[in-house]
Amino acid sequence: MLKKINLLLALATVVILASCSSKMKEMKPEFFTVTPGVLEVVGSEIPVVIDGKFPAKFFNKKSVLTITPVLKYEGGEALAEPATFQGTSIRGNDQVISYDNGGNFRMKMTFDYIPEMEDAELYLRFVVNKGKKTYTIPEVKVADGCIATSQLYRQTAATANIAMGEDAFQRVIKQAKEANIMFLIQQTNLRISELNSDEIKELKAAIADIAANYENKVIDGVEISAYASPDGGFDLNANIATGRGNNTSKFVKDELKKAQIDGYVDSEYTAEDWKGFQELVAKSDLPDKELILRVLSMYNDPEEREQQIKNISAVYSELTSEILPRLRRARITLNYQLIGRSDAQIMEQYAADPKNLTLEELLYASILTDDTKKKEEIFNTAIKLHPGDYRAYNNLGVLAYNRGDYNTAASYFTKASNADAKAPEVKINFGYLELMQGNVAEADSYITMGAGSKAGDEALGNLYIAQGRYGYAASQLEGCHTNSAALAQLLNKDYSTARTTLEAISNPDATTYYIKAILGARTSNVSFIYDGLKNAIRLDPSMAKKAASDLEFRKYAQDSTFKAIVE
16 A cells, blocks of 8 residues: 555655746737737837736746747848846746746837838747757747838928929019218207208208109108107197108108109107117217116106216216217108019020029029920029029929939039039938938938028938827927828828828829828728728739738738739
């Protein structure tokens, strides 16, 4: 009997030892949950989160398990950082997994994306170390990948509104001509010496020039501001300033009448030019000017201040001889407009002799035609006449870019940069060329340098898409009716706005329709899918192969209509 009991104990011990020393069982896919379920490219990376669970009675107490995520694609594989786990009998610093209860774990990783990964599969590779022995457990596939919709930024960048070097042409330029008439103390009459001053002569000449060139120069009106110095009584100064304004107005009206010009004359007066007094004293060489101004500022009542100015003037003769006389004046401001050539006149002059156009008029002429060849001719003319300006080079590059001739575009952008190395539009356009090649870091450098230009906001939006910053991209491209804006909104999961943007694009291309098809797939809008794909493939037959393998359409891959479109 005793022998039988010992035998049973021995057998039990063998069973227990065998169970603790046996190899780990194969892993099962249901042990793991991958987020996202279908891998997706964000920016230039594929982010993955794996949540795993070891069941009870699974993890050997004396074993160490290393799990390595492997993304397999045609022609290669990429390995993420491995995670290591240990049984309860192992001394170490790795996560301990109980044999009796099992355990949970989480792994976060990113893979650097390359185009070959668009058709990839994620596996987990297992290596077990037990004592001096090492063995492997069969790999387990845990996810498919990758959705690479974000990589459409290369195509959307091709149709973005890249940066033109804009003209500074102004058809109407506001001008002003000023002249001052000085008066003696407490006098309002216009002295002959003042009416013959250089300032008044120049004012008269300006009026005569406007009269002689009435087609290109138009008077807006004349403003007269009359002043009295703040060293007399308020009522007296008010009467003096009013008289000076009236007499100056009459003089100006007479001059306009002689020139046969209709012009509105507006007159105002300042009884006590305290502000002008402060400015002149502050600019003067008076040794105690700051003290003078501080003392006078203590008096808010005009009469008290007048008395203090008189008192101070008795001590500082410069106030009486230099400052106060310069405040007894009337300022005349002749406001007029320079009217430039009309659109028709510019084009007529261009046809007759472009040398008689300014550079700004030449550049402006380019927007008066929709003929690309004519635009090129105008820009080449601008380069011939003004070779030092970067804008015509840049704009020829834009025309080349828009027709898909990127080598020529790059050549023109280089010439533009040689003309002006800091031109922000050129930086932006180099950035777009880098984006189209997938060189995000280089694009970032260029676009950041050109961010202050008019096209900077849209360029930043395109850059943010490439960087995977979809919320920023959508915000930056708000209001743009472009493929880039629609893509940003789609990736940001703002499907309603993306649809509105797509419908507003004036010249949809293959990329526009492909984005529409993806929008349809994400919103279960079958008509969008099929209409988008049909038009995308019609405009670019290569889209058929792309759609056939695109996991955005995985739910529809076996649909007969889908197959008919892409095959």
